[in-house]
Amino acid sequence: MDNQLQPEARSSSSTHAWVLVLIFMFLALTVSIGGYLYYLSIQKVIKDRACRQLSAVADLKVGQIDGWRREMHHDAELLRSNPFFIDRHGHFSDSRIAPYLSVILRAYKYRAIALLDPEGHSLVPGDTRQKPGPTAIDLVKRAARSGRVLLSDFHRIKPADGTEAGDVQLDLVVPLGRYDGQRSQVAAVIWIAVDPGTFIYPLIQSWPGLSPSAETLLIRREGDEVVFLNELRHRRHTVLKLRLPMSQTSLPAVMAASGARDIVQGLDYRGIPVLAALRKIPETPWYMVSKVDVEEVYAPLRERAWLVAIAALLLILGAGGATLSLWYRQKAAFARSQLATERKRQALSDQYQRLTQYAEEMTLLKDSLQNANRDLEAFAYSVSHDLRSPLRGIDGYSKILLEDYTDRLDEDGRFVLGQVRAAAQEMGELIDDLLEYSRLGRCQLKMTTVDMTALFKGAFEEIQKTAPRRRLRLEMASLPVVSGDILLLRSVVRNLLDNAVKFTKDQDTAIITVGGSNGQKESKETIFFVRDNGVGFNMDYADKLFGVFQRLHPQEEFQGTGVGLANVQRIIQRHGGRVWAEANPDAGACFYFTIPRIKVAP
Amino acid sequence: MNDMSIVEILLVEDNPRDVDLTLRALKRHNLANRVVVARDGAEALALIFGDAEETSPSLPTNPRLILLDLKLPKVDGMEVLRRIKAEKRTRTIPVVVLTSSNQERDMVESYQLGVNSYIVKPVDFDKFLDCVRQLGIYWLLINRLPEPQ
Numbered sequence: 001m002d003n004q005l006q007p008e009a010r011s012s013s014s015t016h017a018w019v020l021v022l023i024f025m026f027l028a029l030t031v032s033i034g035g036y037l038y039y040l041s042i043q044k045v046i047k048d049r050a051c052r053q054l055s056a057v058a059d060l061k062v063g064q065i066d067g068w069r070r071e072m073h074h075d076a077e078l079l080r081s082n083p084f085f086i087d088r089h090g091h092f093s094d095s096r097i098a099p100y101l102s103v104i105l106r107a108y109k110y111r112a113i114a115l116l117d118p119e120g121h122s123l124v125p126g127d128t129r130q131k132p133g134p135t136a137i138d139l140v141k142r143a144a145r146s147g148r149v150l151l152s153d154f155h156r157i158k159p160a161d162g163t164e165a166g167d168v169q170l171d172l173v174v175p176l177g178r179y180d181g182q183r184s185q186v187a188a189v190i191w192i193a194v195d196p197g198t199f200i201y202p203l204i205q206s207w208p209g210l211s212p213s214a215e216t217l218l219i220r221r222e223g224d225e226v227v228f229l230n231e232l233r234h235r236r237h238t239v240l241k242l243r244l245p246m247s248q249t250s251l252p253a254v255m256a257a258s259g260a261r262d263i264v265q266g267l268d269y270r271g272i273p274v275l276a277a278l279r280k281i282p283e284t285p286w287y288m289v290s291k292v293d294v295e296e297v298y299a300p301l302r303e304r305a306w307l308v309a310i311a312a313l314l315l316i317l318g319a320g321g322a323t324l325s326l327w328y329r330q331k332a333a334f335a336r337s338q339l340a341t342e343r344k345r346q347a348l349s350d351q352y353q354r355l356t357q358y359a360e361e362m363t364l365l366k367d368s369l370q371n372a373n374r375d376l377e378a379f380a381y382s383v384s385h386d387l388r389s390p391l392r393g394i395d396g397y398s399k400i401l402l403e404d405y406t407d408r409l410d411e412d413g414r415f416v417l418g419q420v421r422a423a424a425q426e427m428g429e430l431i432d433d434l435l436e437y438s439r440l441g442r443c444q445l446k447m448t449t450v451d452m453t454a455l456f457k458g459a460f461e462e463i464q465k466t467a468p469r470r471r472l473r474l475e476m477a478s479l480p481v482v483s484g485d486i487l488l489l490r491s492v493v494r495n496l497l498d499n500a501v502k503f504t505k506d507q508d509t510a511i512i513t514v515g516g517s518n519g520q521k522e523s524k525e526t527i528f529f530v531r532d533n534g535v536g537f538n539m540d541y542a543d544k545l546f547g548v549f550q551r552l553h554p555q556e557e558f559q560g561t562g563v564g565l566a567n568v569q570r571i572i573q574r575h576g577g578r579v580w581a582e583a584n585p586d587a588g589a590c591f592y593f594t595i596p597r598i599k600v601a602p
Numbered sequence: 603m604n605d606m607s608i609v610e611i612l613l614v615e616d617n618p619r620d621v622d623l624t625l626r627a628l629k630r631h632n633l634a635n636r637v638v639v640a641r642d643g644a645e646a647l648a649l650i651f652g653d654a655e656e657t658s659p660s661l662p663t664n665p666r667l668i669l670l671d672l673k674l675p676k677v678d679g680m681e682v683l684r685r686i687k688a689e690k691r692t693r694t695i696p697v698v699v700l701t702s703s704n705q706e707r708d709m710v711e712s713y714q715l716g717v718n719s720y721i722v723k724p725v726d727f728d729k730f731l732d733c734v735r736q737l738g739i740y741w742l743l744i745n746r747l748p749e750p751q
Contacts, residue, residue: 377705377707380705386673386702388702388723388725389617389619389620389702389723390619391725392620392623392702392723392724392725392727392730393619393620393623395725395726395727396619396623396626396727396730397619397623398727399727399728399731400626400727421727424725425725425726427725428724428725428726432704435704
């Protein structure tokens with residue numbers, strides 16, 4: 001039984017598990033992809049913002065540097081057009097120039113200032129701290145020739161002792177000339193040493209907002225190298241010293257020097273990934289790089305990424321949990337149903353075992369009953385054969401004695417022998433009746449439809465023949481048909497009629513009334529009665545009526561072994577019916593019996 | 603018929619009292635002249651079929667009637683009946699079961715084996731006498747048998 005149930009159930013359970021695993025994997029995948037897409041979108045937003053910021057800063061700086069450069073030129077033009085230095089005859093007023101240069105130096109926070117002749121020789125030393133170096137003199141000569149204001153590039157000055165690398169500065173030269181119509185004769189040149197640390201470096205290095213890694217670089221290209229022009233944020237003492245080859249193409253500075261513009265991503269001088277905005281400073285050989293570490297840019301992204309990852313993980317865990325709980329619930333339901341099935345199966349199995357046990361017991365019982373029956377039959381056989389034989393001897397020899405030796409016996413002797421014979425015959429009858437009673441309990445019923453009317457009539461006629469001297473009257477209407485063993489029922493009818501005839505022997509006319517009825521429609525039995533007008537009996541002893549060898553009357557009055565009614569009861573009981581009697585002494589007796597009704601086909 | 607060597611009746615009965623009563627009943631009706639009694643089934647078979655050891659004499663001819671009790675020592679009456687009815691030579695012998703048993707089973711089995719008559723011995727001696735008389739008259743006087751081969 002269990003072998004049929006379980007494999008099916010098991011396979012359905014595993015199917016459930018697979019479906020659940022698939023659902024869980026689908027959910028996890030969806031969440032992961034969703035999380036990743038969200039991450040990408042955030043990354044783009046953040047990068048765009050960083051790029052915009054970088055571009056804005058770069059543009060601002062470029063504007064500022066350009067403005068500064070223009071301002072320098074503007075200042076130079078002011079000096080140039082100032083008649084204070086040189087009159088229209090081209091003469092210098094030495095005594096006033098020196099203090100004026102000193103005022104300018106302090107006002108503009110220049111490093112040094114001097115008035116030189118077109119060859120670079122000092123005319124008026126404005127400040128004794130520094131003399132113009134070779135670069136400055138070269139520039140002065142160029143300015144004197146062109147008559148234009150010139151601004152040098154960043155360069156290092158040679159200190160007086162010449163041991164150490166000097167400060168970085170820019171030289172501004174302003175040619176002064178006499179005006180004679182369209183041409184000007186350069187008579188002198190103002191040389192100004194500009195300290196980039198005063199203005200331009202702070203300008204470059206300043207960054208709007210707090211950023212731990214952002215910086216702006218100014219570079220220029222020198223052959224196959226890029227030179228860093230300003231002090232770096234992340235590495236000290238690099239101005240004009242840090243040179244990196246143009247072949248290092250991942251360097252944003254190299255990219256800028258190669259002509260790249262706008263936003264790029266690369267590795268900066270530290271080898272760290274950066275996001276950079278590249279610009280060219282107009283009218284200069286300078287390029288500008290505004291950069292910020294990628295790490296800093298994406299710091300909020302990392303944070304978000306963590307959040308997204310955690311959220312995705314939580315979602316996946318939630319989905320997993322839900323799936324698991326679903327699975328467990330199903331498993332629990334399955335387990336419950338299986339438990340119930342198992343219990344039912346157990347119960348069935350128990351019942352089956354009990355039934356088998358009963359069946360075995362029944363078989364044993366049947367066997368033992370059969371054995372008992374066989375024993376009983378053997379016993380009955382012995383009784384019938386062995387008990388009758390001596391009785392026949394008693395009767396036979398008594399008879400022989402009576403007949404062959406009658407002359408030697410007196411009246412009393414003959415009476416005694418007669419009693420011996422009567423007793424023997426009586427015992428023979430008893431044995432026969434006992435055997436009959438025993439047989440009735442064991443024989444198989446052969447059920448047929450029995451016409452009770454015919455049965456009673458036939459029996460009555462037989463009795464009439466055996467008692468021709470009696471006046472007997474049978475009052476009987478038509479009786480119902482029953483289902484039963486016709487031989488046994490005939491015995492019942494015969495016994496009851498015999499009884500009625502027997503106990504009416506003192507009546508002038510024996511009136512035997514027989515009736516039968518199916519009763520109510522729902523009644524389950526057919527009832528019959530046999531009434532006589534005989535001696536009746538005392539109802540106090542009614543229960544003894546149907547016992548074996550029970551007699552309610554002295555044998556001298558009414559013959560019989562007392563087995564007849566016991567047989568009647570036995571037969572009726574074997575048919576599933578009941579038997580009883582009602583009577584009053586000297587008022588007749590009425591015997592009732594019932595036979596269970598069977599459904600008669602219409 | 604007057605030949606004394608011809609046995610008229612073989613009575614197979616183990617109870618000596620029943621033997622005596624039966625013989626008396628036969629005598630009353632002058633039927634006991636040529637009766638041989640077998641006390642058990644084995645003796646009966648020896649008388650009918652002859653004995654292998656020749657220790658007891660067998661009947662020279664078939665008896666004209668066999669009265670057979672069923673409950674017998676050694677070989678029971680039913681076996682004797684079966685043997686008689688199985689043998690071609692003895693099959694024609696009328697066999698009357700004369701027994702105390704009124705068991706239907708015995709009756710049915712006897713008739714299955716081919717018994718010619720089945721009589722339950724009455725306890726009442728008067729009835730028994732009548733029974734034996736009728737038996738003798740019918741089987742020995744009225745009934746006709748084929749001549750033995």
